[in-house]
Amino acid sequence: MSNNKFKIVKISLKDFLCFDEFAMNNPGKVNVISGDNGLGKTTLIRAIQEAFKSSGRNPELIRTSKKLAKIMMALESYDGKTRVETTRTISGTTNRATVTVDGEPESAAQEFLNSLIGPSGLFFNPIDFFSKSPRDRRNMLLDATPINITAERLEEMIGISADLIDFSKYDFTDHALTLISTMRKDLAEIRKEQGRKVDQLKKSIRQDCSEIPDTFNVDEFADFDTDKKLAELKCAEEEIARHETKKRDLDYLKRQQSRIADSIEEKKTEIKKLEREIDELTGLHGKGEDKVAYIQKEIDNAKLPDPEPIRKQISAYNKSRALILKLEAIKEREKTLGKEEQRHEALDEAVKELMNDVPRQILSKAKLPIEGLTFDDDTVYLNKVAIENLSTREQMEFSVSLAKALSGPLHAICVDRIESMSPKNFARFVELCKGDDFQFFMTRVTDDEKLKIETTPEKEK
Numbered sequence: 468m469s470n471n472k473f474k475i476v477k478i479s480l481k482d483f484l485c486f487d488e489f490a491m492n493n494p495g496k497v498n499v500i501s502g503d504n505g506l507g508k509t510t511l512i513r514a515i516q517e518a519f520k521s522s523g524r525n526p527e528l529i530r531t532s533k534k535l536a537k538i539m540m541a542l543e544s545y546d547g548k549t550r551v552e553t554t555r556t557i558s559g560t561t562n563r564a565t566v567t568v569d570g571e572p573e574s575a576a577q578e579f580l581n582s583l584i585g586p587s588g589l590f591f592n593p594i595d596f597f598s599k600s601p602r603d604r605r606n607m608l609l610d611a612t613p614i615n616i617t618a619e620r621l622e623e624m625i626g627i628s629a630d631l632i633d634f635s636k637y638d639f640t641d642h643a644l645t646l647i648s649t650m651r652k653d654l655a656e657i658r659k660e661q662g663r664k665v666d667q668l669k670k671s672i673r674q675d676c677s678e679i680p681d682t683f684n685v686d687e688f689a690d691f692d693t694d695k696k697l698a699e700l701k702c703a704e705e706e707i708a709r710h711e712t713k714k715r716d717l718d719y720l721k722r723q724q725s726r727i728a729d730s731i732e733e734k735k736t737e738i739k740k741l742e743r744e745i746d747e748l749t750g751l752h753g754k755g756e757d758k759v760a761y762i763q764k765e766i767d768n769a770k771l772p773d774p775e776p777i778r779k780q781i782s783a784y785n786k787s788r789a790l791i792l793k794l795e796a797i798k799e800r801e802k803t804l805g806k807e808e809q810r811h812e813a814l815d816e817a818v819k820e821l822m823n824d825v826p827r828q829i830l831s832k833a834k835l836p837i838e839g840l841t842f843d844d845d846t847v848y849l850n851k852v853a854i855e856n857l858s859t860r861e862q863m864e865f866s867v868s869l870a871k872a873l874s875g876p877l878h879a880i881c882v883d884r885i886e887s888m889s890p891k892n893f894a895r896f897v898e899l900c901k902g903d904d905f906q907f908f909m910t911r912v913t914d915d916e917k918l919k920i921e922t923t924p925e926k927e928k
Contacts, residue, residue, distance in 0.1 A: 470550055472581065473877045474906050475515070477541035482530040483517075483557075494908070495922035497900050500790070501911040502918045508910035512881045514538050515908060518555050518564075519580045519877070526559040534558065539761045542583075542877065545904055553580060585875030592883055593866035595898070597855070601845040604854070608840065608847060609642045611873045612835045616643040621650075624825050625819035631810060632657065642828050643841050644873060651821035658814035665811050668804045675797045679790055688791065691784055696777060703774040706830030710771060717762050720755060727752055837865070867899045874905070881907040897923075 480489040485507045491498075500508045517528070518538040529536040535558050542551040542851045553576070555564045564580060567572035573579045596604060618634040631656060637646055727748060734745060822843075830841060839850040847854045854865060885893060900907045913919070 471544040471546070471876055472904055473542040473544055473549075473551065474538060474904070475877075475879050476543045477539070478511075478515065478850075479539040480511075480514050480535075481535075481537040482533040483538055484513055486510065486514075487530060487589060489918065494906060495912070495924045496905075496908070497897060497907045497923035499909045499911055500918065500920045501913045501921070502915045504912060505920045506916075508912070508918065509883055512883050512910060515540070515879070515881055517552060517557075518594065519584045520579070521555065521562045523559060524562050528557050545878075551583075552685060583806040583875050584878040585873055585877075592881065593863075593870040593890060594882055594885065596866045596869065597862050601847070601855070605842060605845050605847055608697060608836065608869075609644060609842075611836050612833055614829055616638065616646065616829060616849040621647075621825070624828065625817040625820040627654075627813055631814055631817070644826060647821050647825055647829070648842075648844055651818055654777075654814055654818045654821065658811060658818055660809065661811040661814055665804065665807050667809060668800055671799050672797055672804065675793050675800075678793065683787070683790055685787075685791060685794055688784055688787055691780075696781055696784075700774060700777045700781065703772040703777060706772060707774065710766075710769060713762060713766060716848070717759070717766065720759055720762070724752070724755055724759065727755070760762075837868055840913065859892065863892065863895055864899060867896070871903070871905055878903075878905045880905055880907050882907060884912070885909045886911045886913075 475494055476492075477492040478494065483489075485505070489507075489511070491511075494873045500511055502508055504635075518540045522528075535556060537557070540553050542548070542553075547582075549569060551566065551568050553564055553566045555562070564576045566576040566579050589849045596607070599607070616639065618637070618639055622629070637650060639646065641649075699782065730753075731745065731748065734748075738745065797917070826842065837849070841848045841851070849857065849865060854862065857865060871878075874880065885896070888896060
């Protein structure tokens with residue numbers, strides 16, 4: 468049963484839309500349904516489609532004033548060994564199908580019918596395909612070629628770690644090519660931001676480096692001990708302070724000695740009266756002279772430290788400290804830059820993989836409806852040529868081939884509004900319909916006041 472190919476051998480309608488009764492027995496290979504607007508051409512196409520895939524509860528499908536609509540269809544396998552009959556009954560509350568295979572009822576009727584029509588089957592109109600938007604065309608093809616991929620497999624294929632992109636935010640039940648396209652755009656944005664980060668780091672490093680004098684030698688201060696130097700400076704300044712105190716004391720003593728000498732002179736005339744005072748003062752004066760001599764000797768023998776070199780060293784260090792810190796910051800930024808550049812390179816490589824190798828690998832293992840199909844965002848390519856750039860004849864051949872590839876075991880294709888084709892293109896289209904085991908049901912608007920069906924027999928070439 469799974470290898471059988473089927474054709475429609477009978478169509479019967481009752482109270483479906485504009486039809487009260489309609490029957491079509493033994494349709495041929497090419498069936499052109501023509502007539503003026505409102506006669507039921509498109510309704511017949513819809514009935515064929517509705518017979519196999521319900522549009523759901525829809526009372527509007529029932530002819531006005533009637534309670535039920537029925538679509539009955541008979542199929543036969545091309546080898547003549549299997550007959551399938553299906554009846555779809557539509558009421559105001561239900562839309563239900565029954566199926567018999569060689570007279571035996573099929574328990575899962577709708578599932579069986581779905582298996583007959585394939586991924587798009589009767590609902591793919593080849594002449595409408597190129598009037599769709601690029602995205603709609605792409606989605607139609609992807610729906611017909613379900614491909615999935617796991618996060619682990621994609622991570623392995625593009626060689627990018629999870630710290631660069633969050634795989635958990637993607638729905639891996641989506642079509643693999645849709646998923647890859649979305650991820651590629653996201654990675655391109657991440658790569659762009661990473662590039663900005665790298666550029667900013669480089670600019671910052673260049674700016675800092677420009678502020679470091681060429682003559683600056685960081686090794687000069689490699690072993691500089693700030694605390695030790697500050698302690699040395701403090702000791703030097705304290706010793707100088709003590710020295711200055713001694714000098715002030717000496718000045719004071721000298722002034723005092725001068726006053727005492729003056730008093731001696733004043734008191735000489737009163738020696739007798741002031742001998743005792745003179746003796747005391749003389750004693751004090753002697754002691755003072757000893758102390759003067761002692762302090763003078765200390766001052767004369769003092770070897771004071773020179774604080775100026777220390778001040779210069781500390782000043783030089785303070786001036787250089789900002790440059791040293793900046794050099795250290797530059798080293799850290801250079802380490803960060805290396806990591807960020809590695810991330811940028813990894814993102815760049817992943818975007819390239821998602822753009823080229825990954826889709827090719829996925830498509831190489833997928834069963835595509837037509838050989839040579841590839842995708843780039845919304846653009847569909849056939850043998851590396853965008854399908855919109857194919858010639859009119861090539862586009863027609865592509866559409867018909869695609870319609871056949873999307874069909875299931877039921878080899879029937881519905882084509883509405885063939886009047887939109889020029890006579891030359893219609894003749895080409897009819898030629899493309901011949902030479903295989905597919906049936907075509909086509910509609911054409913004409914001035915005829917009655918519905919007309921022209922049938923080309925199966926064996927006619």
